[in-house]
Amino acid sequence: MRLYAAAIYLFLYGPIALIVVFSFNAGRHAASFECCGTSWYGRTFNNQFLLEALYTSLLVAGTTAILATIMGTMAALALQRVRGPLRVVYDAMTYIAIIIPGIVIGIATLVALVTAFDAINPLLAALWPGGAKAAPQLGLGYASVIAAHTLFTMALVIVIVRARIQGMDRSLIEASADLYATPWRTFRQVTLPQIFPAVMAGFLLSFTFSFDDFIIAFFVAGSKTTLPIYIFSSIRRGITPETNVIATLVLGVSLTLLISAQLLMRRRAGAAGSN
Amino acid sequence: MMKRAGIRSGNGVTAMLLLPTTLWFLLLLVMPLVVILVFSFGERAPAGGYQAAFTFEQYLNLPARLKAFTNTLTLAPLGTLICVLMAYPLAYYLAVRAGERVKVMLLVLVIVPFWTSFLIRTYAWIYILGGRGIPQLLELVGIEDVRLINTPTAVLIGIVYGYLPLMIFPIYVSLEKLDKRLLEASGDLGASPWRTFLQVTLPLSAPGLVTGSLLVFILLMGEYLIPALLGGGKVFFVGNALVDLFLQSRNWPYGSAVAIGLVAIMMVAIAIYLAMVGRQQARDDVSLV
Numbered sequence: 001m002r003l004y005a006a007a008i009y010l011f012l013y014g015p016i017a018l019i020v021v022f023s024f025n026a027g028r029h030a031a032s033f034e035c036c037g038t039s040w041y042g043r044t045f046n047n048q049f050l051l052e053a054l055y056t057s058l059l060v061a062g063t064t065a066i067l068a069t070i071m072g073t074m075a076a077l078a079l080q081r082v083r084g085p086l087r088v089v090y091d092a093m094t095y096i097a098i099i100i101p102g103i104v105i106g107i108a109t110l111v112a113l114v115t116a117f118d119a120i121n122p123l124l125a126a127l128w129p130g131g132a133k134a135a136p137q138l139g140l141g142y143a144s145v146i147a148a149h150t151l152f153t154m155a156l157v158i159v160i161v162r163a164r165i166q167g168m169d170r171s172l173i174e175a176s177a178d179l180y181a182t183p184w185r186t187f188r189q190v191t192l193p194q195i196f197p198a199v200m201a202g203f204l205l206s207f208t209f210s211f212d213d214f215i216i217a218f219f220v221a222g223s224k225t226t227l228p229i230y231i232f233s234s235i236r237r238g239i240t241p242e243t244n245v246i247a248t249l250v251l252g253v254s255l256t257l258l259i260s261a262q263l264l265m266r267r268r269a270g271a272a273g274s275n
Numbered sequence: 276m277m278k279r280a281g282i283r284s285g286n287g288v289t290a291m292l293l294l295p296t297t298l299w300f301l302l303l304l305v306m307p308l309v310v311i312l313v314f315s316f317g318e319r320a321p322a323g324g325y326q327a328a329f330t331f332e333q334y335l336n337l338p339a340r341l342k343a344f345t346n347t348l349t350l351a352p353l354g355t356l357i358c359v360l361m362a363y364p365l366a367y368y369l370a371v372r373a374g375e376r377v378k379v380m381l382l383v384l385v386i387v388p389f390w391t392s393f394l395i396r397t398y399a400w401i402y403i404l405g406g407r408g409i410p411q412l413l414e415l416v417g418i419e420d421v422r423l424i425n426t427p428t429a430v431l432i433g434i435v436y437g438y439l440p441l442m443i444f445p446i447y448v449s450l451e452k453l454d455k456r457l458l459e460a461s462g463d464l465g466a467s468p469w470r471t472f473l474q475v476t477l478p479l480s481a482p483g484l485v486t487g488s489l490l491v492f493i494l495l496m497g498e499y500l501i502p503a504l505l506g507g508g509k510v511f512f513v514g515n516a517l518v519d520l521f522l523q524s525r526n527w528p529y530g531s532a533v534a535i536g537l538v539a540i541m542m543v544a545i546a547i548y549l550a551m552v553g554r555q556q557a558r559d560d561v562s563l564v
Contacts, residue, residue, distance in 0.1 A: 001368050005381070008365045012388050012439070015399035022402070071295040078292035081285070090293070093300045100308075101497020101541070103514045104534045107521050108307030111531070115310060115325070151303045154296060183288070212392055215499050215514070219521070228394050235398055235504065247395040254391045262383070 016251060023244035040241040050246065053230035057211055060142060060226060064149040065207035071150070072157025073199050077191070079158070080165055097155035106219035109148045113140060113220065140222025148216050153206035160205070164198035204261055208254070315531035323525030333532035340533055343516040346502075348540070350427060350512070351495035354434035355442075355488050361435065362442035362487065367476075369443075370450035371458075382447070389440040397433050397504050404429045404505065425507030433501040438494065442487040449483025450476070485552055489545065496541045513537045 026037030044050065079090055097105075117138045128135035168191075176186040192199075214228035221229065227250070234243050315333055320326040337344075369381055388396060402408055404423040413421050423429050453476065461471040499514035506515075513533065520530035 001364070001372055004364050005368050005373075008361065008439075009381075009384060011436070012384070015396065015403060015436070016388070016391070018402060019395065019399050071299070074292040075296035078289045081289050082293075090296075090300075093304060097300070097304055099493055099541075100304075100538060101493070101514070103497045103499055103517055104311075104538055105304075105307070107517055107530060107534055108311045109303060110521065111314060111325075111527055112307035112310040147299075147303055151299055154299060158296070208390055212394070214394055215497075218518070228392070231392075231394055231398070232500075235401070239401065243398070247392070247398065250392050250395060255387065258387060258390050 019244050019247045020251065023241065023248040025241040025244065027241070040245045044242050044245040044249070047242070049225070050230060053225045053227045056142070056224055057227035060145050060149065060217070061207045061211035063142075063146050064153055064210040065203050067146070067150045068153035068157050068206040069199060069203040072154040072202060073161050073195070075154070076158045076161035076165060077187075079162065094155045094158050097151055098159070102152070102213065102215045103219075105148060105152065106216040109144070109216070110140075110219040113144055140220055141224050144220040144222065145217050145224065145226070148220050149206075149210040149213060152216075153202075153209055156205055156209070157199075157202035160202045161195055161198045164195045168194050200261075204257075311531040311534055314528050315535050317528040317531075319526050319528050323527070325527045333529045334536070336529060337532060337536055340513075340516050343511055343513045343533075344536070344540070346427075346510060347496060347498075347512045347514075347537075348544075350430060350434065350510075351492060351498070352544075354431055354438070354495055355492045357431065357435050358438050358442040358491050359446075359484065359488055362439055362446055363484075366443050366446035366450055366480075366483075369447050370453070371455070385440050385443050385447075389444075393437060394500060397437060397501055400429070400433050400436065400505055404432065424505060425509045427506075427510050429505040430502050430510045433505040434495060434498070437501060438491045441494070442491055445487040445490065446480060446483040449480045449486075453479050481552070485549075489548070492548070493541065493545070496537065496544075 022033060023040065024036040024038060025033055025040060027034035075090075079087065082090065121135075121137055124138070125135040172190050172194075173186055176190045177183075181189070212228065213226075214232055217226045217229055218232075225233075227246075231243065231246060231250075234240070234246075314325050316329050316331070318326045318328040318330060318332070365385075369378060369385075373381060401424065404410075406424075409423055410421045413419075423432075457475050457479070458471055461475050462468070466474070497514055498512050499518060502510055502512045502515050503518075506512075513536075517530055517533055517537075520526050520533060
C-alpha cells in the first residue's frame with residue numbers, strides 16, 4: 001500500500017522535476033542536455049513577447065477573479081431568497097455554464113461576438129458624431145477573454161459560496177436583525193466573515209482557472225496573446241530550453257501562490273481560534 | 276402596509292444582486308449557444324463563416340468526422356476508468372491507512388499538481404514519451420523500435436496524468452467520511468477483508484466515485500490539449516476537429532453542428548451513466564438544495 005502511494009507520487013512529480021532540471025540546460029538545444037547553467041534564464045527575462053504575454057495573463061486573470069468573485073457572491077446571496085421556477089432557471093444556468101466544455105463555450109462566444117460586432121460596427125460608424133473614421137471598432141481582445149472566463153468562474157463561485165451559505169448558522173442573521181443592525185451591517189459583520197473562506201477559495205480558483213486556461217482564450221483573445229497561448233505556440237514552433245525555463249517559472253509562481261494562500265488561511269484560522 | 280413595502284425593497288435588492296449574473300448568463304451563455312444552434316442549420320459562406328439557410332446538411336455530414344467522435348468516446352471513458360482504478364487505492368490509503376500527520380502533507384501534494392499549469396504538465400510528457408525518452412531507455416535493455424508519442428497510449432498516459440488528482444480528491448472525501456467502526460464491525464462478524472471492502476467500503480464510497488468520474492469524463496469530452504500535444508494529429512478528439520473547423524477551414528455551420536453533436540452526446544452519456552449507477556445515489560450527490 002505504501003509502495004503504491006510512493007509510486008503514484010513519483011508518477012505525479014517525476015515529469016515536473018524533469019522540466020525543472022532541463023531548464024538549467026547550458027547547451028544550445030533542447031534535445032541535448034548539458035549540465036548546468038542559467039544562461040537560458042537570462043535570455044528568457046529579456047524576451048519581450050513573453051513578458052507581454054505574462055502581463056496579459058495577469059491582467060486577464062486578476063480582472064476575471066475580481067469580477068467572478070463579486071458577481072458570484074452577490075448571486076449566491078440573492079439566490080437563497082429566490083424560490084420556484086426562477087430558482088430552477090438560475091440553477092440550470094449555473095450548472096450548464098460549468099458542464100458545457102470550455103471548447104464549446106470558446107467557439108460559441110467567438111461566433112456570437114464576431115457576428116454581433118459585424119452588425120454593430122457599421123452602425124457605430126454611421127452614427128458616430130466625429131465621422132466614420134473616428135468611430136471605435138469593437139473587436140476581440142482583453143474584454144472578450146475576461147467576459148468568457150468570468151462566465152465559468154462566476155458559476156463556480158456561486159456553487160462554492162452557496163454550499164457555505166447552506167452550512168451557515170441562520171439564527172445569527174436573525175439575531176443581528178433583531179438587534180437593529182441594518183442589512184448592510186449584518187452582511188459586513190455577520191454574513192461576510194462566515195462565508196469569507198468560500199469567497200477566498202472562489203477567488204483563488206477563478207484566478208488559477210483564468211491564468212491556466214488555454215482553449216477559451218485561444219478562440220476569443222483576437223490578437224492578444226496570453227501566457228498559455230504563448231507557451232503552446234512555442235511548443236509548436238519547436239521546443240527550446242527557453243520553454244523549460246518558462247515552465248519552471250510558472251511552476252514556481254503557482255507553488256509560491258499556493259503556499260502563501262495556505263499560510264494565510266492557517267494564520268487566519270489561528271487568529272480566529274485565539275480570539 | 277409597512278411589511279409589504281419591506282418585502283418589495285427586499286425583492287429590489289435581490290434583483291440588483293442578480294443583475295450582473297443574469298446579464299452574463301444571457302449575453303455569454305444563452306446567446307452564444309443559440310447562435311451556434313442557429314448556425315448549425317445554415318450553410319457555409321463561400322469565403323468562410325456563415326450564410327443564412329435552413330438545412331440539415333451539416334448534421335447529415337457529421338459522419339465525415341466520425342473518427343474524432345469514436346476516438347473521444349473510446350479514450351474518454353477508458354481514461355476515466357484507468358483514473359478510477361489508479362486513484363482508488365491511493366485515496367483509500369490516505370483516508371484509512373495513513374497517519375494523521377503525514378496525511379495533510381500527502382493531501383496537499385495531491386492538490387499541488389492540480390494548481391499548476393495543465394499545459395506544462397502535459398508538455399513534460401513530450402520529452403518522456405518522445406524518441407529520447409522511454410523508447411531510448413527501452414533500447415538499452417534490448418527492446419527496440421518502440422514508438423510512444425503520437426499513439427493512443429501516449430494520449431491515455433497524458434489523460435491519466437492530467438486528471439488523476441481530480442479523481443483522487445472526491446474519492447478521498449467520501450472514504451474519509453466513512454465510519455471506521457463499520458469496518459471493524461464487519462471484521463468482527465467474520466467477514467474477510469476483501470468481503471468487507473466489497474460490501475461495506477466500496478458501496479459507501481460510491482458518491483465519491485460518481486462525482487470523480489463525472490468530473491473527469493466531462494472534462495475529457497472537451498479535451499483539446501492532450502491529443503494536440505501527445506497525439507500529434509494522428510490521435511485526435513472532437514475538440515481538435517473543432518479547432519480545425521473554426522480556425523483553419525472557417526466552416527462555421529459545420530463546426531457548430533459538430534459542437535452541438537458533442538454536447539448532445541455528452542448529455543446522453545452522462546444520463547446513461549447516472550441511470551446505471553442508480554438514481555438515488557446521484558440525487559444525493561448532485562442536489563445542493
